[in-house]
Structures are given as structure tokens and as C-alpha cells.
Amino acid sequence: MNLKLRIWRQKDAKSAGRFQEIEAKNIAADMSFLEMLDEVNNDLIRKGEEPFSFESDCREGICGTCSLVVNGLPHGPEKGTTVCQLFMRSFKDGQTISVEPWRARAFPVLRDLVTDRSGFDRIIAAGGFISVNTGGAPDANSLPVRKCDADAAMDAAACIGCGACVAACPNASAMLFVAAKVSHLGRLPQGQPERERRVLNMVAKMDEAGFGNCSNHYECEAACPKEISVEHIARMNRDYGCSSLLGSERESKDLGGG
């Protein structure tokens, strides 16, 4: 099939961007979307023109690197699918396809379709962990965990950190990303000692990194390639509320000892 691509080109965060129209010819239906882009870029190189930049790595939907808005939808039209797992059989001959980067204040464009998502890492560094040093852990079976809790934690932990939730949200909020981590660790007994400070610190860092607020549009859940539920946001809000009231008090008591 032949397609008309509208690819976003932008030199860096400070420069203005624009769409470039490029023809994609002889595209096979069993190519992945990114393989199609590879071929288009190779054609540009053959013509001595500069290829457009886009990111990907594992190309099997788990690393979270790929990050394209295809025809206005983060990761494209297929539900529960990263753009690297999108295949050209989802498109029709002659179709026009627009390809844009994630658009969010907290994700500045570095080049063309590549954005800086390091805000997510800063949020994790602020509290998205269980503080346990290597070496002292008790036997893994010394603390039973209800299967339903382990499964629910795994549902939340399936987040790949791609940022589609932010790109889809009209407020560019990172609530689903943060909530998934708060839920993952908060559902497990190992995560209880830091439960209050974790949610307070992560939310504070999320605000500082320039992500917007949640106003319950649920676009995040619709765009999430791992179909992570907005129920986690409700859990996080509850945790945040409780922790704001109780947590700071507990924390200050914690600091009291010698």
C-alpha cells in the first residue's frame, strides 16, 4: 500500500516545529508501524536528506520507549497496544497518517518525535520504591501475601512508563503513572512502612515536574497500552488524603527518637 505521512519535525525544544509531508510507498501489511518508518527514513538517507528522529527499543511492547501520537491518538488506533506493536494491516491504502510526539509541558521535545520524559524518573526517585538495602532480606516465604493482593499489585506494576497517559490527558497529568506505582507498592505488605511518605513525596515531585492535575477525563486509561485502570487513581487519592492528615504527624513522631 501507499500512504501519505505527515511527520512532525522540530529541531529542539526552543525551535518551532512543523509537519513534513512524506510519501510512504510499497508498504506491506505485515510490517509494523515502526518498520514502515524505518523504511521511510532509509529512503530519506538514500536521497541524502536527513531522517526524522523517533525512539524505540524492544519493539515488543514492554520497554516503553516508543512514543508516537498517530492520527491524534497516543500509540495509534489499536486498544491496549504500543505503537511498536501496531501493524500496517490496521491502515488502508492511500490513507493520510499524521505522526506527532507526546505533547505535554513536562515532556519537552528534544528532536522531531523524541521527547524528554525524565520527569517520570524524578518522580520514582522521590519515593517510588521500597527502602531495602541488599543483603538483609528475610526468607521470601516468611511473609505470605494474599494472592488477590499480589495479583492486584502486578496489575498496577505492569505500567511500562511510556507516558501515553500524560500525552492523552487534556491536562497533561501524570496521575495514572504515579497512581500505578503507589498502588503496586501500597498493595503489598512490604510497602506498608513507607506508604504515607511515598505518596506524599511522589505527588509533590509530580507537581514540581510540571504535570497537570486530574479532572477525571479517563483519557489516560483509554490510551494506556497496558490498560491500567483509573481505579488506581482513586486509591492514590485516598492514600494521599489519609497521608496528608495522618502521615505528616506520624513522620514527625518518627523523627523524634534518638
Next chain:
Amino acid sequence: MILDSKIPPGSIEKKWTDHKFNLKLVSPANKRKHKVIVVGTGLAGASASASLAELGYNVHTFTFHDSPRRAHSIAAQGGINAAKNYPNDGDSVHRLFYDTVKGGDFRAREANVHRLAEISVQIIDHCTAQGVPFAREYGGLLDNRSFGGAQVSRTFYSRGQTGQQLLLGAYQSMMRQVGAGQVKLHVRREFLDLVLVDGQARGIIARNLVTGALERHEADAVVLATGGYGRAFYLSTNAVGCNVTATWRAHKRGAFFANPCYTQIHPTCIPVSGDHQSKLTLMSESLRNDGRVWVPKNSGDKRPPAQIPESERFYFLEEKYPSFGNLVPRDVASRNAKTVCDQGLGVGASGLAVYLDFNDAIHRLGAGKIKEKYGNLFHMYAKITADNPYETPMRIYPAVHYTMGGLWVDYNLMSNVPGLHVLGEANFSDHGANRLGASALMQGLADGYFVIPQTLGHYLASTKMGKVTVDHAAFADAERGVKGQIDKLLSIKGKRPAMEFHRELGKVLWNDCGMARNESGLKHALEEIPKIRERFWKEVGVTGNGQDFNQAMEEAGRVADFLEFGELLVRDALTRRESCGGHFREEFQTPEGEARRDDENFSHVSAWEFKGVGQVSELHKEPLTFDNVHLTQRSYK
């Protein structure tokens, strides 16, 4: 040169314990004075960064990704082995040790493997404490499943995303140290050279992939945890960014490359569909717990699988290997799939595929249970092939997956270059000629969490080193070399994308040095690869400039390294005149077609010393001795 593996004396059960006591320590107050560079943030790199920082070292961690969480460990699906014996099925440290040495076809170091088996139990404890959501039973305890090459269930897992969950655990621990200021994280930085001062690894040259700036970083020791070289074959299950650049450039600075011909071809991958393909996708080995591998008994049988009656199906693994059945090790499963396809029994359009059938398991357990166990894999398969594996068998074929070879390291995980330590898939250590399923995650985390925190301290405490700054001439020299190569790539102004040369190299390696190798094919490859390399340096097209975000240039640099490395891979395969594990030389097989080792002449590690591009490398041998396992012809019948 004599390679000193520094294997401690004493009985195998006590070596690691005694060694830890004999290692010198750095006092808590002195640890912060030592700066350590870690390159790579996969399981090995992230766990090493976290653990070293927890001890108080001043850690600088580098990744070429936008975030440390992208490292390809994230894609590991099936699980992680540990000798916990929770299922009460007779497992022990010794049995895991034995299975791993045997699985590796007796080409791994006994002492390393035993240490790995000992540490395996601590890894599960630590990861559970970190909040890794391992699968559990209703009673709340951890669940296990089986993997190839073992008759016990010792594999812990998180659905089909075990690598992801273990990596996130290590990543989170590392990010905690980033937040605490103990780890300085450098993202979007590519390692391009190792800097040696007085023969010791004292720093690196890295390129800032956003600004294009070359950066100098000094340290007291350098840790490489940069993964494997499977992408040399172009098509593999590796991520498209995986590369050999860091280990190859360290090799060019003097680090020996060990056993590069030991590559693992994984039996269960989605078959190649066309020339445009950028990678192949793995379907986890865990599927062989419930999936049955078969082909039609009659060649040319084009009926849909459901219409082929039981009596006309050839369950070749179950028939040939009744005691291990579908769970034979990967090298055995792959070779047998190739054999039946070569006999014309393969299925699918290309004839290069076999069925992996879940029909029996779905009848036995119900589709719901199968979905719970393998849901994400079935989903992925359906996405890629547009087939529904709940209704029709998967079609699978072997693909390059993992590389057992890597930089040579001693028992302390230090290369022959003082101060340069190598962890995880990047080193050659523990898997011999074939890695068992669910052992890569175990090794990466053993190296990073439990080995390097002990052994690196010993190196720092026992080594005299002067103060080095980035103004040292060695840094300027290394930077000049890196800049020279970048300028050269940009000056060619050819019209062919680097990817084309990469595909050419991949085809040569796959055809001549893939699942089966022979002398004439390997010699052919040794003629072809330098030709591709020569054309590359005349015709490659790299647009843009070096002082900028330039993905075409990054890729060209990595392909250039693969084109040098590929030659060494083939030379190693040619030199090893025996079959073992993932290295199958057609000239050396038993009457049943199994790998025939030559223990008299090849019971050694081949460690290669770089002698210049296009020059024949020098071979050094580290003899392997086996005092605790009996060398046998591997049998899974």
C-alpha cells in the same frame, strides 16, 4: 599470557564463603572517596549501582537510553531460577549447580556456577522484599514453574513479565540512591571508549546523545554491564538498540573477548515473515510447560493443523527425549526444529516453522487458566501474526536470543584490564556453551547485587592508584580517537543506510554461523565480512553533524563495531573444532545427531586478544577443570 581465573582454593561449597572473608575491605569512611563508573542499567548495572551506592561508594551510572528502566532486561519473560526447593521436589544448591554446568555442556567454570547457585536463593528474598510481585499460591506463598533442562520446578515468575518486574525492582532501588545523591545518573550518554592510565581502567569517553558533546569521566574503577551482542545477527529477539560497542571498544583497549561463538538460538520465536523485519519476537520458554511441539509426519501436508489427526503428527521432542519431552534445553530444542524443517516437515508459508500447540492444555486446564499464565504472550502473538493461539497452534522457529560469550573475567568479575569489571550478559562467565532458561536474570542480579559489591571493594582496597583528572593525556587521546571516527563517518556522505550493511552482516552470520556451522561456511564468512566492512566505510550515508542529536550517526557507529566484531565471532567458531551447546559444528556430531564435544582438546575458555582491525586476534586459553561434576555426553532422553 597466563589467564589467572583467581578461583579460590578449598571445597566448592566453601569457596565463595571463604573468599568473601579473605577479600580486603574498604572502610565505611573511605568508600565515599571512591568514584565508580557503571555503564548500563539493566539487571546487572542497576543492581550494581544500587548496591554499591548503598555501601557508600560514589557511583556514576550511564545509559544510552532516555531512562534506565528501558534496558533490555525488561523484555525477559519467563522467570528466574533459584534453588529454594519450595515445591519439595528435590532441588538444592548442588542440583542447580549441576543442571547449569551440564546445561552449559561442561564449558563453564565450576566455581562461578556454584556461587551463582548459592546466591540464587538470596536474590529471591531480596527481590520479594523490594516489592517484586512474584506469582503466588492461594496460601500466600510463592509459586514456581518449570523451565528447560531441569526436572524440578525452581522458576519464580511474574506472569510473562518477570524481567520487567525484576528490572523495575533494581531500577527503583537505584533511583532511591539517585534521590539520596549517592548515584549520579547520566542518561542519553553512550560509552564510546575506555580510558586507561598506567594500565588501569580509570575513566570513559561518553557522547551526550542530545548535544553531541564528547564527555570525559574519570573514576577509580569502571563496571561494564552493557548486555550481549545478539544483534550482530541483525535479526534477533534483542531490542533494536542492543549493541556490542561498549564491550568491543573495551576489547580494543586490551580486554580479552571470551567464547564469542557461544550464541544462543532460542527455540520458540515468531518466525521471520519478510525482509523488512527489524527484530524477531520471543515466545517465552515457559510456554513449553503446556505447549506441545509438533510437525506433520508427512512432508507437504498443507492441511490446517486442526485437520491433521493425532496419528499423523510428529511430536519430535516428546518422542526423541521422553524424560525431558518438550522441556529439553534450548540448544537441543532449536536444533531439532531445524532438523525437521530441513527434512521438509516445516509448516507455514516459508516451511521454516513448527507448531506449538496448547489444545491439550486448554482442554485440561481451561482457557481461563492458560490466559492467567500466558495471557500477555498470547496477546503479543495475536498482534504480530493476526492468528488466535487459543484456537490454532502457534507457529514458532528458533531465533538468536542471548550470547553466552562476552568479555573475559576472573572469579572477581574483573577483566584482564585492572579495574575494568564486567557484569551480566556482557561477561562470558557462568553459562558455558548454552544457557538454561531463567538463568540470565539470576546471573545478572547475582553479579550486581551480591558479587561486585564484595569484589570491587577488594580491588579498590588492594590496588595502588594515583589521582587522575580528565586533563590527563590519556583522556585527550581517547577523545581524539572517538572524534576521529565520528568525523570519518560524517565525511563519507554515501547513500546507503547503515541498516543495509547490518542486514548483510546478519545474513552472513545466520547462514554460516547460525544453528549449525561447518568449516567451509565459516571460511566463507571470514571472506565476506571484511568485504561488507570495506563497502560500509565507502558507501554508508550519515547525514547531519556530530554536534547534534543524530540517530543515524549513533546507528552507523554501532554497525561499524558489529562489522569488526562479526569476524571474531566467526574465527572463534572456526577454531573450536568440536560441538558444544549453542555451538554446533556439523563435522562433530554423534550418530544420533547430538553435539559431540572434544574434552581432550577443547575443555578451555577461548579468550581473544585484539591485534588490530582485520588482523587475526591472538588466542589465549584458560583450561577448565571439573572436580565436582562428571563429564558426560549430555543426554535428555
